[in-house]
Amino acid sequence: MTEKLTMAAALNRALRDAMRADDTVVMFGEDVGPLGGVFRITDGLTAEFGDQRCFDTPLAESGILGMAIGMAMNGMRPVVEMQFDAFAYPAFEQVVSHAAKMRNRTRGKLTVPIVIRIPYAGGIGGVEHHCDSSEAYYAHTPGLHVVAPSDPADAYGLLRHAIASDDPVVFLEPKKLYFARAEADLTAPVPPIGTAVIRRPGTDATLIAYGPAVPVALEAAEAAAQEGRSLQVVDVRSIVPFDDDTVCDAVRSTGRAVVVAEAAGFGSVSAEVVARVTERCFHWLHAPIRRVTGFDIPYPPPKLEHFHLPSVDRVLDAVDDLQWEDA
Amino acid sequence: MTRDAALLLPSTEPVTLIDPDGHPVPVGQDMPDPQALLHAYAALIAARRLNDQAGALVRQGRLAVYPSSHGQEACQVACVQVLDDGDWLFPTYRDTAAIVARGVDPVQALTLLRGDWHNGYDPAATRVAPQATPLATHLLHAVGVAHAARLRGEPTVVMATCGDGATSEGDFHEALNFAAVFRTPVVFFVQNNHYAISVPLDRQTAAPSLAHKGVGYGIPGERVDGNDVAALLSVLGAAVDRARSGDGPQLIEAHTYRVQAHTNADDPGRYRSADEVTPWLAKDPIMRLETFLRGRGLLDDDTIAAYVEQASLVAERMRTGLAGEPETDYRDLFAHVYAEPTPQLLDQQALVADEVSRD
Known part of the structure; x- marks a missing residue:
């Protein structure tokens, strides 16, 4: 049964359904109680489940993460909200030294099945410290899963997978996609964490994107089609574990690729994708893989962010650079 | 819980029940019963032996490093003796003796320092969290474990230890604050041994005492002589009881001293004098309890010999279990x-x- 809903509503539904299905799932963070979160993702949860299942904490991100880890060590499945990407940094040590390593340190005797929800990335006119693309920090840490949905149906399904996972999951929610409506069938299963999907078939070149860059890639593919060029779009979805098979099969099928990501390019997930695909697909490639990423600058002020964000035109220009004259 | 600041403040001096010469101190608090003191004495002998044996194993190259709790053994054994089976201990890297006192196999407890894995025992089965080498981060995990237990209606109390240096970390603050706001049954047990590697206490804090920090969170703080196991059993036991009965978190600061180096890799001659250390040797926790128990007719040479023999079994287990290269x-x-x-x-x-x- 499909319905038209926003990603915010889909995420709220996922939390509600997970909490109904499993008493050990608890939700906490800053302003997630009666207010329902600054983006209203937890709207109504305290009313339905009570303030022992969905509750506000003191304003301290390391405290939130650390308490979640302890609760997970003792039989719970906490979901925590970091209010904004850049406000999650006080919790960094708890994420990388404890959530990520507890299973390993104890050879599986203790596990940390927590979900760290982070509204992330830009494109919403946010002031400084509200728009970081912080995925590389987490993706670089063994022991964490890192996922980013790009539409409501996937947001629902991925969040259900994340809550069910026995490993810590960094769940990156693209803020600029929160309130875009799309048709979705929330009862339909979505592929598990660790799986990329082809969002649009194409034969000339492959666009590889995740999170907020996926709609940009799809729009670019639509525009290219008007000009007679067939672009395939791969949605990575799961940054860690990375689905080498799906991504590399896609690139081999076209022989050309552009990676699109909002984060700064240097030392980034997009760089990792290029390296992995090149290592595996070199003999299928007709041109070096190009990247369209954010610049290597602190996230810009609202009136300047349009210069920074990957745009359809920038993606199409990169596609034009894929050495077609040699074909 | 109270918000009356006066009721949250620690006593002006650390609570002592047996003075360094082994004499009882007349205060309002009850002396623990003889059985508890004898149990603690046996545990002190075992803890001292464990520290000595671990030091020897470092010199033999069997352990990479060992942060000794020599001189702090009263804290080590008391914080475990006051717990029930269902309670949790959240130890630091200097608390191996406490972990073993809790019943963990000493060879498994020393896995971290031997280097064949990070954590060698089963934390879920033993209810002893992995030893924390980052400072204060584990205090928040202790709050989480206690909070989960409380949500399920279990009577669990969590004993979370740290040193004086760790009280400067942000996570110490966040842990005490979260525990107080959620009223979680955690006893925060600060072993103030006056040094964070080389940095003395007066560079960690300008507070009247570390126990005074509790008032800022709405947590009662108390100071106790960290070399007096009787006082520790009394103060920590009362704190555990209050936490278990729903009074929320407690902060206990034990005044003790790190008589040895931070680890074998440290050189304390660079930052403190022998003159500073010597007075603390006279405050050793074992001798004062022994004098007290002998004076009461509760301890004789035969009993001591039996305890020493028990402790030697732990040392033997360490020597044989840590002989040779570990299998990885x-x-x-x-x-x-x-x-x-x-x-x-x-x-x-x-x-x-x-x-x-x-x-």
Whole structure:
């Protein structure tokens, strides 16, 4: 049964359904109680489940993460909200030294099945410290899963997978996609964490994107089609574990690729994708893989962010650079 | 819980029940019963022996490093003796003696310092969290464990230890604050041994005492003589009882001293004088309890000999269990990163397997 809903509503539904299905799932963070979160993702949860299942904490991100880890060590499945990407940094040590390593340190005797929800990335006119693309920090840490949905149906399904996972999951929610409506069938299963999907078939070149860059890639593919060029779009979805098979099969099928990501390019997930695909697909490639990423600058002020964000035109220009004259 | 600041403040001096010469101190608090003191005495002998044996194993190259609790053994044994089976202990790297006093096999407890894995015992089965080497981060985990237990209506109390240096960390503050706001049954037990490696207490804090920090969170603080196991049993026992009965978290600061180096790799001559250390040797926790118990007719040479014999069994277990090279398996490196290894980890494990097969 499909319905038209926003990603915010889909995420709220996922939390509600997970909490109904499993008493050990608890939700906490800053302003997630009666207010329902600054983006209203937890709207109504305290009313339905009570303030022992969905509750506000003191304003301290390391405290939130650390308490979640302890609760997970003792039989719970906490979901925590970091209010904004850049406000999650006080919790960094708890994420990388404890959530990520507890299973390993104890050879599986203790596990940390927590979900760290982070509204992330830009494109919403946010002031400084509200728009970081912080995925590389987490993706670089063994022991964490890192996922980013790009539409409501996937947001629902991925969040259900994340809550069910026995490993810590960094769940990156693209803020600029929160309130875009799309048709979705929330009862339909979505592929598990660790799986990329082809969002649009194409034969000339492959666009590889995740999170907020996926709609940009799809729009670019639509525009290219008007000009007679067939672009395939791969949605990575799961940054860690990375689905080498799906991504590399896609690139081999076209022989050309552009990676699109909002984060700064240097030392980034997009760089990792290029390296992995090149290592595996070199003999299928007709041109070096190009990247369209954010610049290597602190996230810009609202009136300047349009210069920074990957745009359809920038993606199409990169596609034009894929050495077609040699074909 | 009270918000009356006066009721949250610690006593003006650390609580002492037996003075360094072994004499009872007339205060309002009850002396623990003889059985509890004898149990503590036996545990002190075992803890001292464990510290000595571990130091010897470092010198023999069997352990990479050992942060000794020599001189702090009263804290080590008391914080465990006041717990029930269902309670949790959240120890630091200097609390190996407490972990063993809790019943963990000493060889498993020393896995971290031997280096064959990070944590060698089963934290879920023993209710002893992995030893924390980062400072104060584990205090928040203690709050989480206690909060989960409380949500389920279980009577669990969590004993979370740290040192004086750790009270400067942000996570110490966040842990006490969260515990107080959620009223979680955690006893924060600060072993103030006056040094964070080389940095003395007066560079950590300008507070009247570390126990005074509790008032800022709405947590009662108390100070106790950290070399007086009777006072520790009394103060920590009362704190555990209050936490278990729903009074929320408690902060206990034990005044003790790190008479040895931070670890074998440290050189305390660079930052403190022998003159500073010597007075503390006279405050040793074992001698004062022994004098007290002998004076009461509760302890004789035969009993002491029996306790020493028990302790020697622990040392023997350490020597034999830590003799020779530990067995390691490279597959452990990849098996416990995630619930299921990723395809990439399986590839990396295959690479090592290939290298091993060619050796």
